[in-house]
Amino acid sequence: MAVADVDLVLRSTRVVTPDGVRPASVAVADGRIAAVAPHDAPVPPGARLADLGDDALLPGLVDTHVHVNDPGRAHWEGFGCATRAAAAGGVTTLVDMPLNSVPPTTTVAALAVKQAVARPAAHVDVGFWGGAVPGNLNDLKPLHDAGVLGFKCFLTDSGVPEFPHLAPDRLAAALAVIAGFDGLLVVHAEDPGVLAAAPPAAGAAYAGFLASRPPEAEHRAIAGLIALAREHGTRVHVLHLSSAGALPLLAAARREGVRITAETCPHFLTLTAEEVPDGATAFKCCPPIREAANREALWAGLADGTVDCVVSDHSPCTADLKTGDFGQAWGGISSLQLGLPAVWTEARRRGHTLADVARWMSTAPAALAGLDRKGAVEPGRDADFAVLAPEETFTVDPAALHHRNPVTAYAGRTLYGVVRSAWLRGRRIAEDGVPGEPAGRLLERGRA
Template sequence: MQELVLRSTRVVTPEGERPAAVEVRGGTITAVRAHDAPPPRGAEVVDLGDDVLLPGLVDSHVHINDPGRTEWEGFATATAAAAAGGVTTVVDMPLNSIPPTTTTAHLDVKRATARGKVHTDVGFWGGAVPGNLPDLRPLHEAGVFGFKCFLLPSGVDEFPQLTPPEVEAALAELTGFGGLLIVHAEDPGTIGGAPQRPGRRYADFLASRPPAAEDRAVEGLVAFAAKLDARIHVLHLSSASALPLIAAAKRDGVRVTVETCPHFLTLTAEEVPDGATEFKCCPPIREAANQDALWQALADGTIDCVVSDHSPSTIGLKAKDTGDFAAAWGGISSLQLGLSAVWTEARRRGHTLADVARWMSAGPAALAGLPAKGAVAAGRDADFAVVDPDAVFTVDPARLRHRNPITAYAGRTLHGVVRSSWLRGERIAVDGAVTGPPRGRLLSARHP
């Protein structure tokens, strides 16, 4: 096995950014040495100059939809987009594929569909739905990383929501074997009482998913987690008014974690044009003041990680012909753009690429339980994103690698061009294009 050395004046490690030479053998980082350290005899040396060497991003919230809705997205296209954007590991959500990942037989179908097609490493979440309580432990033993549930209709009939008693029963079952429940946290009663006005006005759609829906759902989840000593993760938080409750729960030792998404950190309700359904997601993009509070919560550690919630569909399902937010599929296509989008806003607010790596690589790796991922450090997988942080580009949907050319970031100028991505010491993407055949592996959780 030939050794590889990646040398850069800017390597982001868990201790911060510094000049370094990263040595790799057999797909694993063996050492992080001084920038001018002599390379091992016979090693291939790649000098990255002043481009930044980051740990490959881990995106633990990706809807690949394959099989069953491959016209929305597929393993080949999704992982190509991920690799082009510096993401080297994704964890696939249990919906909107058919079948959903709610039994071990369905997990087998997912794995068979993905095998040989993935450019990045791919793991799988299981699903918690009415009636599959007996399936949770077998799925856990089969290697899923945790279990997703909804508190309100998911948007697809084959993945129904759980009632509060069903959530409590699922948590009790998961606690018996150390499982994690990840939750789409919006309260159906609050949304049912909000004004529901279809049409093109974004303000009407925003009013239909008020912050109180997230706040009330989070309150109930925290209470369950405290009662059962259960592990809860709040998905795609957009409501800043839920943050004090989450911070207090963490101080009290409740086992709750929370993520937010690039679109909540970089897009605001004030700038969403009426009829622009590519901006629709649930929960919704909220106002600028709310966004400021999310950034503060990232800075102080209340929010644990940033992941894409890449939830694509066909262009037809986005109802672009009518611009009706009520009729459009809810989801932002952003898998390739998350790093650049977050860095563009992070640098404006005084944050560093070390912060971004903590939020988008180390944080999701810790959430999913991926000890080999998330850091440039000896013993970790040699997964890297090489970025020119000062280069800019304008987003052209036609040049993105996900299947359907639509995104809320179209036309935006972003900082941070991903020059290359590496998976276990092999270059898998260069300047937005994948290189060679799919090299990714299907991951199974290593549960204690």
């Protein structure tokens, strides 16, 4: 391995590359991957060797759907604790959602406030989505120029008053503006009319909550998005797809050349409505966890490429907001630290490989957000890695989680895949679930 300036070599019998899983030695120089060499390649003089044995070396996960809530609601989640949880779970890059913080990221000034809070606290690299809300059309291009990776909007009530949803005419106007600079709109796609006609959620019964967010709300919203994306030529991404019934719509639109992609989340791939106990509002999210048959159809959509990526939608809150009433409790599942083992547990049962998981949870999210230095173990990329013991299991203990409020739908579950360590630009940032000092950088669109 005659590579100049190599300072670190990570060696494993299972390195997850874009070409598959194989024994290799990965050379790192100045924070980037310099070479992926044969397993027995000599270590260059002066370089440090980290021999991982049979633990798998994956690209660090890229989680493009994280609600950090800082500033303004840092008692729900702050940049320090969120990025510690990310590092402990093998997530080396996250992209923060523009809402639940105060102010929301809907102007350049608000972006600067959030960046100032995040910069000294980040244990992993952090990028930002901007927000598209009523009245900020003139802020979209300046936010784009300031480095946000795209724009988030809601088609129905967001749950917080400072981030209103876009009515159809305002959605069309935002899509037209964003198309003008070839930006990206990421969308919470539930139709407000369908939701208004459904029975309201109330009480402890999960069945009642599920009935309040019917699949048709997603289907109708996505059909409308497809029509507008076709009309304006805008890049559009469907967030947290819950209903597999929308998969044929998405597949048909993509065959036509409509620029639309979709994600789903670990909780939709691992949990089912049938197993949610009444009153267990740790499982509440919008759109909701649906039935087992729907879960299997989502897995099929991942396998055939209709669903592009898997990201957490980590949306925490204080424990008091997770009351036993599904009508009143905050809707959000905290899983930032657990996404990799949760998805791997179910993926391995279905015959999927670590290469599949890396594609869904690292390569595809990095591509979505335009982070071309992230997402793969190949020369030229940042030396960001997650080291996983894929055959080992652990039982989820909420007290071992690093996010601020230890509320999780995964409590007590036994999962496959122990994250041994995480590495950011060739620096180990977490080991055996314990993060180190903050080492993250703030990421901006179009800038290294």
